Amino acid sequence: MKVVISPDSFKGSMSTMSAAEQIEAGILAVFPTAQTVMIPMADGGEGTAETYRMIAGGEMIWHEVKDPGNRDILASYCWIEKERTAVIETAAASGLTLLKEAERKPDGLSTFGTGQLIRLALDRGAKRIIIGLGGSATIDAGLGCLQALGLQCFDRDGKGLNGGVIELGAIASMDASPLDPRLSQIELIIASDVKNPLLGSEGAVHIFGPQKGLKPDETDNFERQMSRIAELVVQESGQDMRTSPGAGAAGGLGFALQSFFPNLSLMSGFELIAQLSGLEQQIAAADLVITGEGKFDGQSMYGKAPIGISRLAKQHDVPVVVFTGRFEGTEQSIRQEGVHAVVPIVDKIMALDESMDQGEVLLKQAVIRFFETMRLAGHLTARGVKL
Secondary structure, three states, X not given: OEEEEOOOOEOOOEOHHHHHHHHXXXXXXXXOOOEEEEOOOOOOOOOHHHHHHHHHOOEEEXXXXXXOOOOEEEEEEEEEHHHOEEEEEHXXXXXXXXXXXXXXXXXXXXXXXXXXXXXXXXXXXXXXXXXXXOOEOOOOOOHHHHHHOOOEEEOXXXXXXXXXXXXXXXXXXXXXXXXXXXXXXXXXXXXXXXXXXXXXXXXXXXXXXXXXXXXXXXXXXXXXXXXXXXXHHHHHHOOOOOOOOXXXXXXXXXXXXXXXXXXXXXXXXXXXXXXXXOHHHHHHOOOEEEEEEEEEOXXXXXXXXXXXXXXXXXXXXXXXEEEXXXXXOOHHHHHHOOOOEEEEOOOOOOOHHHHHHXXXXXXXXXXXXHHHHHHHXXXXXXXXXXX
C-alpha cells in the first residue's frame, strides 16, 4: 500500500512537517510495510516559506521586524541563493498566530512587518520575490506593508501617518511616489489560494474579518472605511483592482500589491508547492492520500491545501482522508470535492488551548484508530463479509 502524506500546518499547534511525521508514524504503527511518501504542503499561508525551503533547498533568514501590533519580533523568510529568490509569507511577521485572543482587533493592526521583510530581501539582492498571502491578522488593505516600502499616508490636516500602525479611518490621502523602485525591476509573484475580491459580501472584511476578531457590529463601518481607502488607492495608482481575484487576500494586501505593481504575477499558493514537489505524479501512483489542517470548514472550499489535494486525487480516482482539529461542513460538499472521509482528531472534551498543545499526540492517535479500522475492514472483506 502506497500512501501519500500531504498535510497543511495545524495553525498554532503543528507545522506541516510535524503533522506529516505524526501521520506517518500512525500509519506505520498499524501497517509497518506500507510505503509512505511525505510531501509537506502549504497554500501561501503559515509554513509556506519553510515548506519551499524543505523542497528546494536554501536557508531561512531571520530579522527583527514589527508584528501586527507594532512590537519587535524575529521573523524569517526563505532565501535561495543560487536563484536570488526570496519566499516571504505574510503570516511570518503579520500572522494571526502572533497575537493573543484578546489582541485580535483589526483596527490598528498592520502588515508593516511584511513590508520590512520584502525590503530586507531586496537589500539582500533578490531578483525574484514570492509573497505568500495567508494567515494574516490584519485588514489594513495592505497599506502597512506598502508604508514599509515607502508609501506615505496623511490625515486630513496633512500630517504623516507612518510607523507601523494603520487606522483606516484616519487616512485622508497618500503618496506612492516614494515606493521602492526596485519592486518594479524584479520578478514579483503573489501566491494565494484566496480568490475573493476586496469588497462586498465575499470580500476581505465580511469573509475574513470575523476570524481576525472583527465583531458583527463593527463590520459595516469597517467595510465603509475599506471602500473609502480603496478609492484613494485607485486614484493614486491609476489601477482599479477592487474586483480582481485575490484582492481580498491577507486583508487586502493582494489589492495593494496588484494596484501599485501591475507587473506582478498571480499564482495559487497550493500550485506553487504542488509543482515544486511533483505532488500530482506521486498521487497518481498512490493507493490513498492523507491530508489535513487545523480547521476544515467553508473557507477550505475556497481552494486551500486539503481541497486542492483532493481535487488532484479525484482526477486519478485516489481516495482522500482529511484529519482535522475541527470540522465544520457537510458530507455532501466534501464528497463533491473528492474527500472520502473527514476524521476529527480530538477524542474527548477539552479546551482549545489543551487540544492545540496536544496536537501531535492527538493526530497520531487518530491516525492509528483510522488505520486500525481499515485493517478490520480488510479482515471482514477477506472473510467474505459484504461491507
